[in-house]
Amino acid sequence: MPAAMAGGTGGAGGGGGRALDCRSFWKAGAFESASAPSREFHDALVAGDFDRARVHPKFLHTNATSHKWAFGAIAELLDNAVDEICNGATFIKVDKSVNLKDNSTMLVFQDDGGGMDPEGVRRCMSLGFSTKKSKKTIGQYGNGFKTSTMRLGADAIVFTRANRGSNVTLSIGLLSYTFLRRTMKDDIVVPMLDFKIQDGHIVPLVYGSQGDWDSSLKIILEWSPFSSKEELLQQFKDIVSHGTKDILLRDQDKASGGVTKAQKEIVQQHISHRLRFSLRAYTSILYLKKFENFQIILRGKPVEQIRIADELKFKKLVTYKPQVAHDSQVVSVKVDVGFAKEAPVLGIFGMNVYHKNRLIMPFWKVLQEGSSRGRSVVGVLEANFIEPAHDKQDFERTPLFIRLEAKLRQIILDYWKEKCHLIGYQPVDPQLRSQYKAALKDSGNPGPKSQQKASTSRRTGGHTSNLLPETYDDTEVIGLTANGSGSRVRSFGQAQENSMEPVGLDENSVDIGSEGALDPYIMEKLSEENIGLFTRREELRQRDTQLRQTVGELEQQLAETKKKCAQLADDLRIRKSQQQQQPPYI
Template sequence: MDNEVKQEVLPTSTSREEEPVTVIDLGSSDDSDLEGNAGGLDEVGSTERRYNSVNPVGAKRTRDALGGSSEVERNDVKRATVDELAVVLPEGFYQSIPPGNVTHGNPADPCNVFMSMPPPPPPPSTSSGTPSVRVGSCKQFWKAGDYEGPPGGNWDVSSGGFDHVRVHPKFLHSNATSHKWALGAFAELLDNALDEVASGATQVNVDMLENKKAGDRMLLIEDNGGGMDPEKMRQCMSLGYSAKSKLVNTIGQYGNGFKTSTMRLGADVIVFSRCPGKDGKSSTQSIGLLSYTFLRSTGKEDIVVPMLDYERRESEWSKLVRSCLSDWDKNVKTILQWSPFSSEEDLLSQFEQMNDRGTRIIIYNLWEDDQGMLELDFDADPEDIQLRGVNRDEKNIKMASQFPNSRHFLTFKHSLRSYVSILYLRIPPSFRIILRGRDVEHHNVVNDMMQTEQITYRPQYGADTYVKDFNMAAVVTIGFVKDANHHVDVQGFNVYHKNRLIKPFWRIWNAAGSDGRGVIGVLEANFIEPAHDKQGFERTTVLSRLESRLVQMQKIYWRTNCHKIGYAPRRYKSVNGYDDRDTSPENDPPSASDKFNTSSYPNHKGGDGVYHAASGKDGELSLQAELRREKERSKALEAEVKLARETIEEMSKEKESLIEIFSEERDRRDGEEEILRNKLEEASNMIEELLNKIKKLEGSKGPSWRR
């Protein structure tokens, strides 16, 4: 029975040479394998399926990426698999007899791919003549996930009795929606390039390319870092694999940024990476295609990625075949069909543009807006990449030319050059960021400030907060923007984390009127964790306390210095509605009683024809006028007293707040001192115990031991 299992051969399909194949997969979907755009089941796939079906429990089942061609063949395969599950073979039976030409399982690798521009020619039909499932294209990012794929197939139990979780291509789109702002996706890719400084990277180049095959525009992001070997390339395409999560000076943490960022900018991405040999290994170069267009158009129910690897042997590049040559040819055919390149020579020519190492990322089928225009505007400025739509404000653009010190605040939302110039707090001296042929000049917002002050903030942790380092602190630089004299509505804090800008011009004080206007600040807060899209922070108690403290800093700074930039000191209205000021007879407005007492009466006959008030009433009128003036003075004094009381109350609140902060700081310091004191005491006791033990040992050994 054992021999029959090994020698059994299924009929080969005549359309095998036309099948596009995918080498890397995420999930173990058998039904997607059987219902894809591939043709019949070849002998490699059938042998592989039988070999894995009788593996010992716990062995990893290699996924067959080739699909069946008809319902009858699919049923035969399933029946054969079920029948073989009943065969019991001796343990380790197949360990010494590996099957021939079996495609070895690759690590589960997700691909991030999105659909946009007109799809390439349809893939070949199955051997039964049934065309592959195709889905209409959508060129708008926020609508690209609204499609229905083919009906789900059976969920077969994999080897070992464990189910594999399947990842549908629509997850790629939903995963990328974390980037609501397209320029935030650029930042993720630049983060990866900057992290390559540790591997010797000296530059990253962002540019626009022409797609000769489709006639549209593409994005290029290229660095000259250490590159990726085949294993790292597969981890890059996968979800959650981050070799940098435990490194101190790197920005990437979650192993998800490459996928979300590339798929936010375009539907498809092809990656070229060359890695020099290390530790006696040969140099390698790899090509990987992440295509949402491919997945949607072929009706895939799992995420699959075609890849090619090459190895340098002596002076030539040779194919690094992971399974068999037929699979290699299918990978080449699939990549050429769904990429901007027409031949394998065109693919390899991309490596000629890099030296002995580096990574070249090309994003194509870029997303469009509701008007059918590209989200990215390459024409507004030939040396910049800008956004269209709501992020672009023509009024701010005009103001930016009028107020150069406020330019970054007014333009960072739509201009990649403006945003990238403030994206990092510090740039390595030897590293260049090149945007469309011209270097991006690094800019520190502190240079836009005047009358600056520096305040050291130490975070206040809750009792349930895990603290990595109690000595963490943030130096907040706060001041007026140099254009504040023009009363430009510019304010907010640039909050960095590990050198990376997370919250640009974070507006935290939304005061009525003009309060707070012109005040900007910069700080690096490494004690709070950024969100996955690196455009905000996780809402924690530590963040809330920081936000409250920044509001307080801005209020105190504004009220102390606002008069220096042309704003009047904050004044309150008096009870009667007039400004607080000393009244005088000249400044007193005429009252109704004054008008009544000074008005002329009608002429009467006799004498000079004019009626004069009796001389006895002149003194009474004078006393009434003086009484009114005294009342006005009294009201003014009451208003001043009220204003003074309010000022005192506000200062008392600020004083209490400062006392509370100092008290918390003192308690924290006392706690740390107590901990250190206890540790020192424990160490002293331990030293004393060790000395006593040494003395006892010396006494027990006697003089001979000392010799």
Template sequence: MRSGAAAEVIDLCSDDDEESVPVASTSALACRSAPFSAHDVSPCELPDVKPLLYPLHPPGCGALVPVKDEEPVPVPVPLAAEPSEPTRALLPPPRLCRQFWKSGEYTVARRNPDADAPGGRNRLRINPKFLHSNATSHKWAFGAIAELLDNAIDEVNNGATFVRVNKFTNPRDGSPSLLIQDDGGGMDPEALRCCMSFGFSDKQSDAFIGQYGNGFKTSTMRLGADVIVLTQNQKNWTPTRSIGLLSYTFLMETGCDDVLVPTVDYQYDLTTASYTQLLRHNQKLFSSNLAILLKWSPFATEAELIKQFDDIGDHGTKIIVFNLWFNDDGDMELDFNSDKKDVLITGAQKKVKASKREKAEMQNYVANRLRYSLRAYASILYLRVPDNFRIILRGRDVDSHNVVNDLMYRECVLYKPQIAGLTELSIITTIGFVKGAPDTDVQGFNVYHKNRLITPFWKVANNSYGKGRGVVGILEANFIKPTHDKQDFEKSVLYQRLETRLKEMTYEY
């Protein structure tokens, strides 16, 4: 900082709600007119907030003692009495642009003090700008939501029976946020830190959809600038509650040069029949992380934070994505208002040129609605929804839609891809005319991978002369690999052969 220059100091180590902070202006929803400068924010010392990439279990810290003689029952954390309506401190006006594709500008205003510590220069460091650039792999907001639904579907192996997608109102400023919650096994403190780190995945079985360990970060950062995760777990017979905050806003406002993820944990204590703070390092670090959570999350007090576990039950995970992104027109990308039972993409609904009757049929068909309606997309997202599992969108179950039932004159075509070194595979493709063909301008193949839709209505045939119009097919291709955003396949030789064969199927049919 220049000598004698005044600068705003953001105190991240205090949970004092009475401090004076600037009031957010209406311009907070638009991009900054002036470029961001390192002098806009003074360095904030956070010596106790350790980067996520440090060892997660230092020797002698955070050990949990298994208790097996009785099954504990979670109860709320006993907290000191607080005012019925606590005074809320508004956050400073955000420095980042609220439009996703323009929010990648990032200037480091402070150097992490741990960088010069012994071994600090030898460890991997991740610039916060990577959070944004990594999220750009998702071109489509619904593709990002699908990643989070995949994680919930994978939890079926741990007893999950539902995933809930809903609007959540940020209690700090009243803005809409996205809530995704499941009743799976939840995560213990170690698992939460792995989830919020980069490139870690323990999903190596074919039973899981996710494989790369990157989906949570790319999807949440694509939907909004910030995400808070609350999870409850009963691993080793000792219930734990863990909370983590991945906040691009926090990193931007403080100008950090490393990705810092504040986390706090609570452990059920049988002697007091309540949850108590689980100190993985020391009380000072816990208090520092909690202060950051209360300053930058939607919850201003620890009581509000803990109350979010009331509807999670004995185990499960709640994800709240807030400070949702805006589109290039300055409108919020996710539309919660036009349809109270759905989530739409603002401005994505396209008008169909056809007669009045044909227009209504085409507009309502799933191939057209899935581009802007989350309910339509979720209805065909999985080839087979697990038994006794529900996808609940804004309080109403999503009914699975089998496109095969829409086809007339169905045929099953056998395809045997030639894969060197592997046993011969047989892929069955169901193909037919969609109802209303050839007047209905719909065509293509729904290609699934491990039960998950990758390419909806993939147009492999050129229909400039009417060829392929109204022809739709469905197949599951586990022999080719999807891209990381699960919206396309890697352009391998096997992929090219499949594309050629599907084109031939269309013309032959």
């Protein structure tokens, strides 16, 4: 093992300055303590260096699998750039690139945020250390970078440039599962290199010994896509003032998936389907508020943000007051609820739950599938009073969350009861139902008042015109109590087993436009037809009931007749036998 890989003494022998030679992944953020050795376990025992737990590289894999969905992992890297808006970030670019060493595909994420200084990049590489203290940031757990990069590829290299006062630093960190596994490491080692700009020149920043620095360089050159120090430094060329570039190595075979015929068909469908395979579709709804001065750029093309709430018709605003703990601030959650604009043709439904501006649960089906109630009802809310799970694809299943689920169910059902006739369903309310039927009868065609009202709303857009505020109290529904720098990352190397899905960066698969939307006139026609069909269905149901009644009565008559018949047959048989027993009259 090269000296620098041992890394144990480097931190302490840092030549006066603060030791930053923390190449052990697990304690990259522990700057104050002497950096620990990554000698063989036996050596550690002999040396009495037994004062810390070790983190096996397999732990990286364990963490990587916390992201079941590749897009969920990508979102973590987007979040890190979005969290840099407060430090001046104006974009995050996501691109494919090629590893010239073996022609494999790489994913590149680059932002122009504040970047990371040598200390920051070590925090970034540490598990569970987050620099984010603000209540507004999406990041909070200190894991997103590690879990997502290891989910997307087996190896990641970070290039980051930071301006802190008059200090301009460039740092490189390599988190390589391939390197750790192939060299049979039993501890996680993250080689890092730092430079500073001095008098216009790039000068190495050596915190440990020169030997450690050279060794880190050697490992990075051996296990990254870059073959020389100059090639590494080239990566900073497009990080002009500050920012971060993450490069993730991918499995080329799986990455080149493209768009299948079946996928293309789905592309025509609603965003609730497309977001599962189109990164552009997913990122278009990933953040609740539209950015003022920030763009997500996928393969050179900015993502057009979509506010799901703006896409709803017959929209209603419901205010929900969850019973949070007594000492916390009273929160009030606004839930936008409405019909998907394609309703009733498309029956998609579900709640989109955001947390601190970030989509956690897209089109969450709080109602059971299969029932027509709630069909096409879509909702949007920002639930900051509950905590997301670590993969930010779900929420912690706390009593508060369960109460929210029950409340959302109620909101959907109430909405359905009030408005389902507007998309052609029979009203649930009996009074409304008889009015509706009378209207249908009077007009002699499927164009009753309620329908005309619906049509008008549709023509005028039907979005804000139907906004009706309403307040719900959080009653006990189910009996539970409530309680000038920047960076760039690259991913490269073999993807972890079963970890790569086509990310859908292909332009065709990622576009979201209005072409999927139906012409309002056709929608209107379809709705009219739908109402006609429902009326017909109701008539047929009644006839069906009558017929069943008749069949029942006839079956009863038949049974009685059969009984009589049997009795007669018995009588006849008895008489016949009596006749046979009497002597013949001569």
